[in-house]
Amino acid sequence: MQTETEPLVLDEIDRKILAELQEDGRMTNVELARRAGISPPPCLRRVRRLEEAGYIKGYHADTDGHKLGWQIAFFVIVGLESQKLSVLEAFEALVATWPEVRECHMIRGGGDFLLKLVARDAAHENQLTQRLTNAAHVARVQTLQTIRTSRALSGVPMDRLYG
Amino acid sequence: MQTETEPLVLDEIDRKILAELQEDGRMTNVELARRAGISPPPCLRRVRRLEEAGYIKGYHADTDGHKLGWQIAFFVIVGLESQKLSVLEAFEALVATWPEVRECHMIRGGGDFLLKLVARDAAHENQLTQRLTNAAHVARVQTLQTIRTSRALSGVPMDRLYG
DNA sequence: ATATAGACGCAATATAATTGCGCGGGCGCG
DNA sequence: CGCGCCCGCGCAATTATATTGCGTCTATAT
Secondary structure, three states, X not given: OOOOOOOOOOOHHHHXXXXXXXXXXXXXXXXXXXXXXXXXXXXXHHHHHHHHOXXXXXXXXXXXOOOOOOOEEEEEEEEEOOOOHHHHHXXXXXXXOOOOEEEEEEEOOOOEEEEEEEEOOHXXXXXXXXXXXXXXXXXXXXXXXXXXXXXXXXXXXXXXXXO | OOOOOOOOOOOHHHHHHHHHHHHOOOOOHHHHHHHHOOOHXXXXXXXXXXXXXXXXXXXXXXEOOOOOOOOEEEEEEEEEOOOOHHHHHHHHHXXXXXXXXXXXXXXXXXXXXXXXXXXXXXXXXXXXXXXXXXXXXEEEEEEEEEEEEEEEOOOOOOOOOOO
């Protein structure tokens, strides 16, 4: 789950395992083995191998943000007034300290970021966008409020892979 | 994990459980109980309760898309030329059939979507944006290519919650 | 003050995870 | 073409975890 070694050659069974764990990460190894068509011991060894090689980076419960009091999810495109590495890194370091920032993607080669945030309510959202606007070297802030999410798949398609 | 009942009153232990499972969804119940400060049986009962009430929607392995042959991740802002419900739903239904579309968020009240996609390579990415551009009722397509992702947290902050 | 519901932990049982090991197939070398 | 080696499999045994039943305790409402 951390060791990060060489690239592996994955076969059909490995892909099936990845697909199943992407879908249900808490499935028992017995059930996983059944679905993969092999017995539990080699199945577990494959899972461990995938974890150690970094193909599986971790496992996460998918929680209901709305029920947990995070009524709002939104994206923000942030433009910085500089493309200097130090400025970019400072911005990343800053937002990394905000728990409401769940994702931070650098886009278009530098100077711009796409963030995904959550907020407890509209006031909280405004506070967050204000904080972003006032942050050092921030030139532009465009908010994309999520009205509804019709699809939110984790991971990648597991059909026709290279691996 | 699906039954969806009433809202629950969550206490500190429930929040700890959610936080831990959000962080490591495959943790054993014994370890989870240890961290939550209670014994395994009530811990498991709490987890089941959280699943059944929909606070935990599922568990997913976090796979390495890059290693699995999906070199490119990108976002696309799609503007439709109509805000008619039938058009919006048709668009959602269309992209729901594309495995490369991992997320689809309706933004700004209608007519616009933010999608997250993955592609095997640049040619594949171009093909996807072309397909989007040519889709019915699509007026505008803006691509936000991800250069690097400095943060990608799952779920929501689990501090100071309501529940 | 007392009955009641809810949550806990212990103990027992059922399952699952993990390890050791021998077997058999595929591959490369002689 | 045959021989051995390496790898991955499955079985069987062991250890650990998940799950269930149940008696107890505490906070709450009557």
